[in-house]
Amino acid sequence: MSYFVDENGYYGQFGGAYIPEMLYPNVEELRKNYLKIMQSASFKKEFDELLKEYVGRPTPLYFAKRLSEKYNTKIYLKREDLCHTGAHKVNNTIGQILMAKRLGKNRIIAETGAGQHGVATATVCALMGLECIVYMGEIDIARQAPNVARMKMLGATVVPALSGSRTLKDATNEAIRDWINNPVDTHYIIGSVVGPHPYPDMVARFQSVISEEIKWQLKAKEGKENPDYVIACVGGGSNAAGAFYHYLDEEEVNLIAVEAAGLGVDSGESAATSVLGNEGVIHGSKTLLMQTKDGQIIEPYSISAGLDYPGVGPLHAHLCESKRAEFLSITDDEAMQAGLELCKLEGIIPAIESSHALAVFKTKKFKEDDVVVLNLSGRGDKDLDTYIKYFKF
């Protein structure tokens, strides 16, 4: 079985490009050119240089000694939290801004939920001197004020999404509408492995630098490229796609995808798509999504704004259905406690998204000699408010 995208843009039964005809020329232009551009020597050189000099890659693969002692296994943290802008998101925006330039686009649009992808997009637009418009749900704008300020400082225009539930899925709808309205000069930088083909594949390839580095870093530390487990959290699934990518065909490596259970999978306030979702079409892609029996998309809930998405990327839907990856769900409470534990044991304040992945150590037992790599996708500075409110510091 292949876990990579096929020539028609599908991962097993998932994926494709369910887009209105108005978007066909834009998406087709990208589909025809993305691989050629990504594989050109000049692109690779510029991408690698920026990742090294600007983003600060490679990020460390850090052996978490005290955390390992506590759970009696060998835990490595892939430190994506140390990337410029504070999360893995920038790997993708660097790639896509270089793509946009080569496609001759001079106007950039993006959607954002918590604001991390918006900040990462605003950052690369400033770097390249391109116009940047970020769509963000009106409700998210209110609850993520520091990231809104960051985007503005970086020169981006932040447009509130006023439709529907006024959160990430509506911001994505607004960005797609903008692209329909501006089909010629605009590139849409999608922030996750979602959307119509070729986005899920393109974003996964840009993020695959994460597992590419893990391989050689682990070889140097453990004498082998393959760990026993790779753990990552999944909202749309971009950091997990990057951490899994070069291990997809290595069946000896167990992949664990961690979703947000919110207040509990059966509480009605959850974002655990693999449990609550079924096959449907969202944002141009056939995938697993949370929906009513009538096919209306359900607004998910998680304490973590980055995991608060009603679907998963089609790659992850395929990994779930084929059982290549194990899908676990972690509640708000479990995640918050795990986040605080990392602070105390390792002196690292994780993003609440990453805290969901960390909470797996409480619910799943690993063997003493297992090598477990956990993708620490982002840092917790952006979440201070939520941590403060939750723990009443």
Next chain:
Amino acid sequence: MNRINKKLQEDKKLLSIYFTAGYPKLNDTVEVIENLEKSGVDFIEIGLPFSDPLADGPTIQASSTAALENGMTSEVLFNQLKDIRKTVSIPLIIMGYFNPMMQYGVEAFCKKCAEIGIDGLIIPDLPVQDYNENYKAIFEKYSIINVFLITPQTSNERIRFIDSISNGFIYMVSSAGVTGAKNSFGNTQETYFERIASMKLKAPQVIGFGISNAETFKMATSKAKGAIIGSAFVNYITDKGIDKIPDFIKSIR
């Protein structure tokens, strides 16, 4: 012969109206359809509301949200329409996004349409290729016409392809953009309308998006077989109520 094809053969410019089912009130659907036919509309697009209508502007987003809040679903719509052919004889088309149809089951959806007397479907986010490979046989089995969209950005080659697989009309999106009322068309639209007219396509073209009044209707139909009014009509019934539908239609032609 399908009612749509019969209508397309009439020697006149066609006026079509889009409205959202279950709006303004849940049970307005049938009355709106009957009022439209009595007012002389040639065919109707019944909008099946969706939570995330990404090809629609603010007006239809709002009417869709309201209709869903009113309780509209595929099942409710089919129930409302079950006796529609006792009172209405003009072509009826359901326009909606793919996901609700997929959840209902594409075959079950088409079968239900055929039973009720729905003549065609417009599904903006079902790609032509996907339709051709996976659903064409089902549509044909139930004699449901699938209507495809073209836009100013669609290449001539692709337009020719879409024409070759169209068995009703081609829905010509007037300009690059989502749905929404405009007061006038510019030179860009005129050039585009002329370009398409000069291609001498097999399938008649009906222009939609941005048609709102007598002027835009007249201009659109000077180059095409007909035109569709959506957002402007939805705005009108929001303001004036569904009793005034005949006044709106009179103001167009």
